[in-house]
Amino acid sequence: MxxxxxxxxxxxxxxxxxxxxxxxxxxxxxxxxxxxxxxxxxxxxxxxxxxxxxxxxxxxxxxxxxxxxxxxxxxxxxxxxxxxxxxxxxxxxxxxxxxxxxxxxxxxxxxxxxxxxxxxxxxxxxxxxxxxxxxxxxxxxxxxxxxxxxxxxxxxxxxxxxxxxxxxxxxxxxxxxxxxxKGFVWTGIEVIGRAAHGSRPHLGINAITHTGGVLAAVSELDRELASRPPHPLLGHSTVHASLISGGSGESTIPELCTLTLERRTLPGQSVEEAEADIAGLLDRCGRDQPGLSTRTRTLLARQPxxxxxxxxxxxxxxxxxxxxxxxxxxxxxxxxxxxxxxxxxxxxxxxxxxxxxxxxxxxxxxxxxxxxxxxxxxxxxxxxxxxx
Missing domain, CATH: 3.40.630.10 (Zn peptidases)
Known part of the structure; x- marks a missing residue:
């Protein structure tokens, strides 16, 4: 009709x-x-x-x-x-x-x-x-x-x-x-430092500085995802940093920086796979940045x-x-x-x-x-x- x-x-x-x-x-x-x-x-x-x-x-x-x-x-x-x-x-x-x-x-x-x-x-x-x-x-x-x-x-x-x-x-x-x-997985990452007075940075651990290495690793993971076999209709999975916040004052070494990542997933990719990629990323960052301390959790996930x-x-x-x-x-x-x-x-x-x-x-x-x-x-x- x-x-x-x-x-x-x-x-x-x-x-x-x-x-x-x-x-x-x-x-x-x-x-x-x-x-x-x-x-x-x-x-x-x-x-x-x-x-x-x-x-x-x-x-x-x-x-x-x-x-x-x-x-x-x-x-x-x-x-x-x-x-x-x-x-x-x-x-x-x-x-x-x-x-x-x-x-x-x-x-x-x-x-x-x-x-x-x-x-x-x-x-x-x-x-x-x-x-x-x-x-x-x-x-x-x-x-x-x-x-x-x-x-x-x-x-x-x-x-x-x-x-x-x-x-x-x-x-x-x-x-x-x-x-x-595509689906998505939102991951929250806390990069944990140690607060100190800005005039005595050697007494603290700068969480924001450590987060810089994590951000560089996120870009590397995104490039790696682009090298994996694509979906015929959807192309490649992607990951990007979407939210960031940290610090408590101009003269304080920041003790915490929080970062949110979004992973766009393809049919056949699980939340667990996305979580494993982030865990591997942070493990590599830890080897490159001695003293790096992080906590992660999955905030929300939706399937493709x-x-x-x-x-x-x-x-x-x-x-x-x-x-x-x-x-x-x-x-x-x-x-x-x-x-x-x-x-x-x-x-x-x-x-x-x-x-x-x-x-x-x-x-x-x-x-x-x-x-x-x-x-x-x-x-x-x-x-x-x-x-x-």
């Missing part, structure tokens, strides 16, 4: 962008998802869809929208269930983008969250509505989730309430069908995604995307992490597909409006045929 994209998806995108939903775990006192979750719930019920609000352990809301007559596990009805997932929260407003209001210039819609990822969420909601109106015997479920930009508490809560035969996460993919993305190309949702999403704009597709990979990995870990075959644009987490963010229409067409085709 082909379906013209509803032009009202553009108005819905603008309304979603106009609702400030900055994640309070990233920006203290930010509003979070309460207002936008209430809007999505009311929009869905106003369209004749069912909507359920669920709250995570932090009390933040996610909304589960359902359309169709049944789906997997529903008494009395057949048909499959397709899960479409998008997040409600955004990062903070950039220095040049202080207002959440959407602004349209030509075929671009500007505003925080326009690209990452309220346009993709709007496309999912409209596809669910239109598939339900087409009379599918299965079910389309939209998970509009909280907290993707920090700890993914929203999708983890939603997965306690939802099961599906397949899923599409509508993160921005430039209208490519992604079947793989790799969906088998034989899964029906892969071929069907590729076909729907091609039919939406006439451009042939092949499976793609993404450098970033998304909630898709958690959905796949729950046993649901998952791909990613979303609109085009630029500026995720940047000062200026925009989404291409024509791509939003194409994305909506493709998701509607998929929803009508997968959940037929």
């Amino acid at each position: 082909s379906s013209p994209a509803s032009q009202d998806v553009l108005a819905l995108t603008a309304e979603l962008v106009g609702l400030d939903s900055v994640n309070p775990s990233l920006v203290p006192d930010a509003p979070g998802e309460h207002a936008i979750a209430a809007f999505v719930r009311d929009w869905a019920t106003g369209c004749g869809l069912s909507a359920q609000t669920v709250h995570g352990p932090d009390g933040r809301p996610s909304v589960i929208v359902r359309g169709g007559r049944g789906g997997s596990g529903s008494a009395g009805w057949g048909g499959r269930t397709l899960l479409l997932c998008g997040h409600l929260d955004t990062v903070g407003h950039g220095s040049r983008q202080a207002s959440p209001a959407a602004v349209v210039e030509g075929r671009r819609l500007y505003g925080r969250g326009s690209y990452d990822m309220k346009a993709g969420l709007a496309a999912a909601l409209v596809a669910c509505r239109d598939a339900a109106a087409a009379g599918i015997s299965g079910q389309v479920v939209v998970a509009a989730v909280a907290d993707e930009e920090h700890s993914s508490t929203g999708i983890q809560t939603v997965l306690n309430h939802v099961w599906a035969d397949a899923a599409v996460v509508t993160e921005p993919t430039e209208l490519e069908v992604a079947v793989a993305h 995604l790799e969906t088998n190309a034989d899964e029906p949702v892969v071929a069907m999403m590729l076909d729907a995307a091609t039919r939406s704009d006439g451009r042939p597709r092949v499976p793609a990979g993404l450098s970033y992490w998304a909630d898709s990995a958690l959905i796949a870990a729950a046993g649901i075959p998952t791909v990613l597909f979303g609109p085009s644009g630029d500026g995720a987490h940047a000062d200026i963010e925009w989404v291409d409006l024509d791509s939003v229409l194409s994305c909506t067409r493709a998701l509607t085709i998929l929803a009508c045929e997968f959940a037929a």
Whole structure:
């Protein structure tokens, strides 16, 4: 089935962008998802869809929208269930983008969250509505989730309430069908020194100076990772230093320097492998810098995604995307992490597909409006045929 994209998806995108939903775990006192979750719930019920609000352990809301007559596990009805997932929260407003209001210039819609990822969420909601109106015997479920930009508490809560035969996460993919993305491991390192007066440095151990050797070793590890065999869709694993702090005063030899590393992992690479690489790095540093003392811990880890190309949702999403704009597709990979990995870990075959644009987490963010229409067409085709 082909379906013209509803032009009202553009108005819905603008309304979603106009609702400030900055994640309070990233920006203290930010509003979070309460207002936008209430809007999505009311929009869905106003369209004749069912909507359920669920709250995570932090009390933040996610909304589960359902359309169709049944789906997997529903008494009395057949048909499959397709899960479409998008997040409600955004990062903070950039220095040049202080207002959440959407602004349209030509075929671009500007505003925080326009690209990452309220346009993709709007496309999912409209596809669910239109598939339900087409009379599918299965079910389309939209998970509009909280907290993707920090700890993914929203999708983890939603997965306690939802099961599906397949899923599409509508993160921005430039209208490519992604079947793989990287994971990550965040490692905290404390370099331990000994405080002393700045006029008597021989009595102390400078933790910041020792950290310099660790940073050089991190760069060496990144180069070594680039020499390992690449993933065919994702390239190489990487590691970089992302946060650093140390010292207590201008005239004090610093007794502590803390460093955070981010390792981007490939399918098949484990958290333990990443931890072993860091342990080996620090062991080499210790041999080069006598007296180096460190403590490490894994702060957060998320696994990569790799969906088998034989899964029906892969071929069907590729076909729907091609039919939406006439451009042939092949499976793609993404450098970033998304909630898709958690959905796949729950046993649901998952791909990613979303609109085009630029500026995720940047000062200026925009989404291409024509791509939003194409994305909506493709998701509607998929929803009508997968959940037929």
